[in-house]
Every structure is written in structure tokens, then in C-alpha cells.
Amino acid sequence: SQKIEQNSEALNIQEGKTATLTCNYTNYSPAYLQWYRQDPGxxxxFLLLIRENEKEKRKERLKVTFDTTLKQSLFHITASQPADSATYLCALPENKLSFGAGTTVTVRA
Amino acid sequence: NAGVTQTPKFRVLKTGQSMTLLCAQDMNHEYMYWYRQDPGMGLRLIHYSVGEGTTAKGEVPDGYNVSRLKKQNFLLGLESAAPSQTSVYFCASSWILGTHQTYEQYFGPGTRLTVT
Structure with a gap:
């Protein structure tokens, strides 16, 4: 069955730096991949969707890449702000939608 | 436009008790879902519905039942609660996948359930 892995460690970064999160998957060839943000409680x-034929997608300070050969998506938050502190989940369309466990990002002022 | 709402927000049950979680959406979405979220395990799909009167099992359906009598409501039932069902439960809804040029799911605020 499919397995989705995200950075297991929480990410702590300084304001203004770029945060890079990883989503790896196995045993699957998804037509698209989604990223979600979750705040405590x-x-x-939903943040972004990237399709298999798209290498890169941007939305404001967010950038997502999708490498179907590596079976990996990278999620970048550029010029990070404390308000970006949250848990970020990647999701792939299997059994409707399967989610990774998420990576928690903390941006220090 | 309230989006997706869930009731109750918190609940404590004793082992063996039953309860129903209610999810309501006002976006006229066809699809509705119930997930549970546990630390380190991410969101796992319990049951889902692709339309009024239809339901299907997800990844972890055991111990749960659902009903979709009205398009806007999706109920999740626990007939005999167990401590292993202690979790945060999220309801979500979406358009039929691929229609309206969107695949995103809209989530409710969650119900925190503790079974003692």
C-alpha cells in the first residue's frame, strides 16, 4: 500500500529564512499532490495543488515542486514570518485522499 | 456561509457508551468525509460519502457507522466506545473530485473525543 513520509522532525527557523519541507511517497504514482496547513486546535x-505534469507551483511566498521520478514534493516558505508557524500536511489521492503525518514549523522572530 | 461545522467540540465518554458526531456543510458539496487524527499518524479516513444516501468505508472503519440522510449532513456514530477511539475527529467536504476545477477538501474545526 501507499506510504507517505514527511519530515519527522519539527522545523525551527529564523524569521526571514526559507523553510523547506519534504514529502516522500512510495508504491504510488499520483496524478496530483496537495499541501494543507493546520493550526493548533x-x-x-488547503494551500496548493500541483499536478504530475507541473514541476513547480507558486502562491505568494509558497513554492511547491513535484518530482515524480524521485517520488517527492518539496514545500518552501520563503521570507518566513512568525504567522507561518503551523503544521503542514501533504496529501495524495488514494482512497480519496491520504495524508502525511505533517511537519511542524516554528518561525522565531 | 459557515462552511463545515461539527458538533460537539469536546466529549468525554465511558467505555461502552455510544454517541453521534454531527457534521454539516452549507457549500452544496457532494462528497463528505470523516477522519480521525492521532499524534504522529496523520489524518486517517474512517468513512466517506459520495452523495445523499450513500456511504463507503475508508481506511479505519471498524467500530464506527455513518449515515448521510441529507446532502448537507454526515453523521458519525460510535455504538460502543473504546479507549482506542480517543482521538480528534474531523469532518470534511468537497466537490466531486475534479469538478469545479478543484480537488480541495474543506475541513471542520474538529471534535476532541476522550474515552475513559
Missing amino acids: RGPV
Whole structure:
């Protein structure tokens, strides 16, 4: 069955730096991949979708890449701000949608 | 436009008790989902529905039942709660996948359930 792995360690970065999160998957060839943001005590909120034929997608300070050969997506937060502190989840379309466990990002002022 | 709402927000049950979690959405979405989220395990799909009157099993359906009598509501039932069902439960909804040029799911705020 499919397995989705995200950075197991929490990420602590200084304000203004770039945070890079990794999502790796196995036993699957998804047509697209999604990224969600989850704040403590809240439900996930959709951020970005990238399709298998797209190498890169941007939204404001967010950038997502999708390498179907490596079976990996990278999620970048550029010029990070304390307000970016949250847990970020990647999700792939299997059994409707399968989610990774998430990576918690803390941005220090 | 409230989006996806869930009731209750918190609940404590004793082993063997039953309860129903209610999810409501006002976006006219066809699909609705129930997930549970446990530390280090991410969101796992319990049951889902692709339309009024239809339900299907997800990844972890045992111990749960669901009903979708109205398009806007999706109920999750625990007939005999067990400590292993202590978790945070999220409801979500979406358009039929691929329609409206969107695949995103909209989540509710969650229900924190503790079974003692």
C-alpha cells in the first residue's frame, strides 16, 4: 500500500529564512499532490495543488515542486514570518485522499 | 456561509457508551468525509460519502457507522466506545473530485473525543 513520509522532525527557523519541507511517497504514482496547513486546535486548510505534469507551483511566498521520478514534493516558505508557524500536511489521492503525518514549523522572530 | 461545522467540540465518554458526531456543510458539496487524527499518524479516513444516501468505508472503519440522510449532513456514530477511539475527529467536504476545477477538501474545526 501507499506510504507517505514527511519530515519527522519539527522545523525551527529564523524569521526571514526559507523553510523547506519534504514529502516522500512510495508504491504510488499520483496524478496530483496537495499541501494543507493546520493550526493548533483547527482543521486543515488547503494551500496548493500541483499536478504530475507541473514541476513547480507558486502562491505568494509558497513554492511547491513535484518530482515524480524521485517520488517527492518539496514545500518552501520563503521570507518566513512568525504567522507561518503551523503544521503542514501533504496529501495524495488514494482512497480519496491520504495524508502525511505533517511537519511542524516554528518561525522565531 | 459557515462552511463545515461539527458538533460537539469536546466529549468525554465511558467505555461502552455510544454517541453521534454531527457534521454539516452549507457549500452544496457532494462528497463528505470523516477522519480521525492521532499524534504522529496523520489524518486517517474512517468513512466517506459520495452523495445523499450513500456511504463507503475508508481506511479505519471498524467500530464506527455513518449515515448521510441529507446532502448537507454526515453523521458519525460510535455504538460502543473504546479507549482506542480517543482521538480528534474531523469532518470534511468537497466537490466531486475534479469538478469545479478543484480537488480541495474543506475541513471542520474538529471534535476532541476522550474515552475513559
